[in-house]
Amino acid sequence: xxxxxxxxLDYNATSPAxxxxxxxxxxxxxxGPVNPSxxxxxxxxxxxxxxKARSEVADLVGAKADQVIFTMGGTxxxxxxxxxxxxxxxxxxxxxxxxxxxTVSVISEEVHLVPVCENGLVDLGALESMLKAxxxxxxxxxxxxxxxxxxxxxIPKVVEIAKRYGAKVHTDAVQAAxxxxxxxxxxxxxFMTLSxxxxxxxxGVGAIICQDRNLLRPTMLxxxxxxxxxxxxxNVAGIAGFGVxxxxxxxxxxxxxxxxxxxxxxxxxxxxxxxxxxxxFGECVSRLPNTSCLTMPGVRNDKQVMAFDLAGxxxxxxxxxxxxxxxxxxVLEAMGVAADEANTMIxxxxxxxxxxxxxxxxxxxxxxxxxxxxxxxxxKLIQSVA
Numbered sequence: 001x002x003x004x005x006x007x008x009l010d011y012n013a014t015s016p017a018x019x020x021x022x023x024x025x026x027x028x029x030x031x032g033p034v035n036p037s038x039x040x041x042x043x044x045x046x047x048x049x050x051x052k053a054r055s056e057v058a059d060l061v062g063a064k065a066d067q068v069i070f071t072m073g074g075t076x077x078x079x080x081x082x083x084x085x086x087x088x089x090x091x092x093x094x095x096x097x098x099x100x101x102x103t104v105s106v107i108s109e110e111v112h113l114v115p116v117c118e119n120g121l122v123d124l125g126a127l128e129s130m131l132k133a134x135x136x137x138x139x140x141x142x143x144x145x146x147x148x149x150x151x152x153x154x155i156p157k158v159v160e161i162a163k164r165y166g167a168k169v170h171t172d173a174v175q176a177a178x179x180x181x182x183x184x185x186x187x188x189x190x191f192m193t194l195s196x197x198x199x200x201x202x203x204g205v206g207a208i209i210c211q212d213r214n215l216l217r218p219t220m221l222x223x224x225x226x227x228x229x230x231x232x233x234x235n236v237a238g239i240a241g242f243g244v245x246x247x248x249x250x251x252x253x254x255x256x257x258x259x260x261x262x263x264x265x266x267x268x269x270x271x272x273x274x275x276x277x278x279x280x281f282g283e284c285v286s287r288l289p290n291t292s293c294l295t296m297p298g299v300r301n302d303k304q305v306m307a308f309d310l311a312g313x314x315x316x317x318x319x320x321x322x323x324x325x326x327x328x329x330x331v332l333e334a335m336g337v338a339a340d341e342a343n344t345m346i347x348x349x350x351x352x353x354x355x356x357x358x359x360x361x362x363x364x365x366x367x368x369x370x371x372x373x374x375x376x377x378x379x380k381l382i383q384s385v386a
Contacts, residue, residue, distance in 0.1 A: 005312060006312050006313070006314060007312060007313040007314065007358045007361050007362065008314045008351075008353065008354075008358075009313060009314060009315050009348050009349060009350060009354065009358065009359075009362060010314045010315055010316050010347075010349055011198075011290060011349040011350055011351035011354075012147055012150075012175060012198070012290075012291060012316070012347060012349035013316055013349070014197045014198065014203065015197060015198055015199060015200045015351050015352070016200065016351070016353060017197075017200055017201070017202060017241070018200035018201075018244070018245060018248055018352070020244050020248060021200055021201055021202065021241040021244050021245050021248075022241075024237075024240050024241055024243075024244045025202055025237045025238065025240065025241040026237075028049060028236055028237040028240045028241075029237045031045060032045075034046035034049075034236050035233055035236075036050050036225075036233075036234055036236060037223075037225065037233065046234075046236045049236060049239070049240045049243075050070070050234055050236060050239050050240070051065070052240075052243055053070075053239045053240050053242055053243025053244075053246075054066075054068045054070070054239075054243070055243075056242075056243035056244070056246045056247045057194070057207055057242060057243060057246045058209070059246065059247070059250060060177060060178070060182070060199075060246040060247075060249060060250045061173070061177065061182040061183075061184045061192060061194070061209055062181075062182060062183040062184045062185050062186065063184040063185060063192075063209045064185075067184070067209050067210055067211065067213075068207050068208075068209055069207060069208040069209075069210055069213070069216075069226050069227065069229055069230060070205065070206070070207050070226055070230065070234060070235075070239050070242075071205075071206040071207060071208060071226075071230055072204055072205065072206060072235070073195055073196075073197075073203070073204055073205065073206040074099065074172070074174040074193055074194065074195030074198070074206045075099040075206075076206060077193035077194065077195070077206040077207060077208045078097070078099040078100055078103065078170075078172055078193050079099070079103055079219065080208060080216065080218075080219055080229070080230065081139075081170050081191045081193060081208055081216070082100065082103045082104055082107065082139070082141070082170070083103070083107055083219045084216040084217050084218065084219050084229070085139050085168065085170075085191070085215055085216060086137070086217065087136075087137045087138055087139045087168070088110060088136035088137045088138065089108065089110035089111070089112065089134065089136045089137070089138050089139075090104040090108055090110065090111045090112070090138070090139050090140075090141065091112045091114060091127065091130050091131065091138055091139070091140045091141075091167070092104060092111065092112075092113060092114065092140070092141040092142070093113070093114050093116060093122045093141070093142045093143065093153070094113040094114060094115055094116055094330075094334035095116045095120060095122075095143070095146055095149075095151075095330075095331045095334045095335070096141060096142070096143055096172065097143060097147055097172055097174070098330075099172070100141050100143070100172060101113075101330075104141070110136065112130050114126050114127045114130065114142070115334065116334050116335055117335070118335055118336050119151070119282060119284055119285045119335070120146060120149050120151035120281065120282045120285065120331075120335050121151060121153065121154070121285055122142055122153055122154075122158065124154070124157055124158070124161060127140070127158065127161055127162075128161050128164075128165075131161065131162065131164075131165040131167055132165060137166075138162075138165070138166075138167040138168070139167065139168050139169075139170060140158065140162045140167050140168070140169045140170070141169075141170045141171070141172070142155065142158045142169070142170075142171055143171060143172040143173070143174075143175070144171050144172065144173040144175070144176035144180075144182070144192075145173070145175040145176035145179070145180070145287075145288050145291075146175070146282070146331060147174070147175045148281075148293055148318050148329055148331045148332070148347055149281045149282040149287065149291070149293040149331060149332075149335075150175075150282060150287035150288035150290070150291025150292070150293065150349075151281075151282040151285055151286070151287055152176070152180065152285070152286040152287060152288065153171075155169075155171050155187050155189065156186075156187055156188075158171075159187060159188050159189055163188070168190040168191070168215070169188075169189045169190050169191070170189070170190065170191040170192070170193070171187075171189050171191070171192050171193075172193050173192050173193060173194055174193060174194060174195045174198055174206075175198060175288065175291075176288065177194050177195075177198060177199055177246075177249065178198070178199035178200075178245075178246075178249030178250075178253055179253070179257060179288050179289060179290055180253075180257065180288065180289075181253065184209050188211075189211075190210070190211050190212070190215060191208060191209070191210055191211070191215075192208070192209040193206065193207070193208055193209075194206055194207045194208075194209070196238065196241065196242035196245055199245045199246065199248075199249045200245045200248065200249070200351075200352065201238075201241050201242045201244070201245030201246070202235075202237070202238040202241040202242065202245075204235060204238055205235055205238040205239055205241070205242045207242070213227055213229060216229055217229075218230065218231060220232065252352070256352060257289040257290075258289070260289050260290040260350045260351070260354060261289035261290075263350060263354060263356060263359050264289065264290065264291070264292050264348075264350065264359075266359070267292065267348070267359045267362065267363055268280055268283070268292055268294065270363050271294070271363060271366060271367070274367055274370075275296075275297070275367075275370055277297050278294055278295050278296065278297060279294065279295040279341065279345075280292065280293065280294045281293040281294070281332065281335065281337070281345070288349075290349050290350040290351060290354075291347065291348070291349050291350075292347070292348045292349075293345060293346075293347050293348075294345065294346065294348070295341060295344040295345050295346075296344050296346065296366065296369065296370055296373075297344060297370075298344065298370075298373050299344055299369060299370065299373050300343050300344060301317035301318070301343055301344055301345055301346050302317055304317070304344075304346050304369060305317050305346065307365070307369050308346075308362075308365060308369075311365045311368075312361075313361060313362055313365055315346050315347065315348050315362075316346065316347045316349075317345070317346055317347070318331075318345065318346075318347055328342040328343055329342050329345065332345060348362065
């Protein structure tokens with residue numbers, strides 16, 4: 001089923017595969033039985049394609065090719081870092097993705113959540129206090145960009161503080177890749193994690209960027225792939241697609257970022273002029289250029305998602321990994337947002353295919369839903385879209 005007339009504004013959940021990506025994936029699948037561990041010509045061709053993609057992913061984030069470790073996705077990449085680095089405690093931002101917070105909560109009793117400020121930025125003073133108070137071997141994990149609010153964290157400052165106390169640093173850059181410039185080498189982080197499908201690549205492919213592979217131990221055994229750190233035959237076609245998506249993202253990032261930022265800012269200004277009481281989370285600090293996290297006062301976000309869907313627009317009520325669960329966003333809770341207000345939040349995220357017409361349609365529908373709530377009461381709105 002092709003939804004040609006559907007407006008897609010949920011790029012932070014997943015980005016549509018780029019045509020060039022689909023082409024290289026199909027081509028790779030068609031060349032024959034490619035296993036990069038084989039010594040014959042099919043195996044050598046598979047290896048060539050993987051190493052080409054490794055260089056392309058490295059270029060996207062300002063790293064070296066031999067620092068890239070391919071995985072089956074961003075969640076697996078996060079898990080491998082968190083489980084594979086031998087430390088005594090984890091110090092993580094309270095606004096991290098569930099792939100980080102839930103993982104460390106299961107594998108360790110020494111987990112310390114660093115609070116974030118009302119604007120969504122990690123409290124650097126609290127981070128330093130936590131590190132100063134302990135002499136344990138520590139891994140700090142702070143995401144580059146929040147998947148719900150788009151707030152950009154000051155990673156170089158986080159690294160500076162962490163290194164002062166001998167801690168290693170992991171940053172989940174899944175949402176940031178292709179939207180802002182990433183600089184692995186100059187940021188001096190120890191681990192960075194990525195996901196292909198967030199930048200128009202295939203689903204089921206991710207990567208760890210690692211300063212020193214000796215810092216990690218494998219968590220899945222049974223093969224020597226990826227330098228012995230990730231057992232299992234590589235997804236050659238998916239990795240090739242990741243490489244092409246990385247190359248495209250790097251070439252288009254600056255121009256694309258300016259364009260989507262203008263669309264977002266115009267949309268937010270228009271809605272605020274009509275409904276001044278709406279909130280935009282993280283608006284006073286640096287955000288991803290494509291992301292808006294905003295409230296519609298008086299209308300629950302699950303009802304908004306349904307209403308938009310019926311009107312032909314795809315948006316989300318927060319992280320796609322927790323959508324459908326009836327609880328407030330832990331990110332907004334960490335920012336001190338009351339549950340009633342947090343439950344009226346939606347996330348609008350744009351991408352390469354987003355147009356001015358898409359945002360105009362979104363604005364029209366948003367204002368219509370809001371007006372129906374005001375005119376008929378929230379109960380009638382709920383009945384009309386349920």
